[in-house]
Amino acid sequence: MTAPIPRVMVPGSVARNEVFAVKAIIQHQMETGLRTDSSGVTIPRKIINRFVCRYGGIEVFRVDLHEAVSANPFFEFHLRATESARLEFIWEEDGGATYSLSHDMMVA
Incomplete structure (x- = not known):
C-alpha cells in the first residue's frame, strides 16, 4: 500500500477581493469496511x-x-482574497492519521 499523496492547486498571488479557485486532491487507497479479504476477514474501514x-x-x-x-x-471551491496569509489544507483519515500541505497566498 502506498502512502497517501496530497496535492493542491492555488494561484501564487491574487488581487485583493478577487475570487480564486482552490483545487485539492489526495491520492488515497480507500477501504469502505464492507469488503472481506481472501480469508473472509472484514477489511477495516x-x-x-x-x-x-x-x-x-x-x-x-x-x-x-x-x-x-x-x-x-x-x-474544488472558491475563496475571496482578503489578505496575504497562509492557506492550510488538512486531510484526516480513520485511525487518526493526518496529511497536510500549506501555501502562502500573496494578495496585492
Whole structure:
C-alpha cells in the first residue's frame, strides 16, 4: 500500500477581493469496511473522513466524508482574497492519521 499523496492547486498571488479557485486532491487507497479479504476477514474501514482548509488560521471550508466517497477525493471551491496569509489544507483519515500541505497566498 502506498502512502497517501496530497496535492493542491492555488494561484501564487491574487488581487485583493478577487475570487480564486482552490483545487485539492489526495491520492488515497480507500477501504469502505464492507469488503472481506481472501480469508473472509472484514477489511477495516480506512477512508479520508474529513478535509479542512484554513485561510489565515480561520476555517473557510470543511467536508465530512463517509463510506460512499470515491478513492482519491477531489475538491474544488472558491475563496475571496482578503489578505496575504497562509492557506492550510488538512486531510484526516480513520485511525487518526493526518496529511497536510500549506501555501502562502500573496494578495496585492
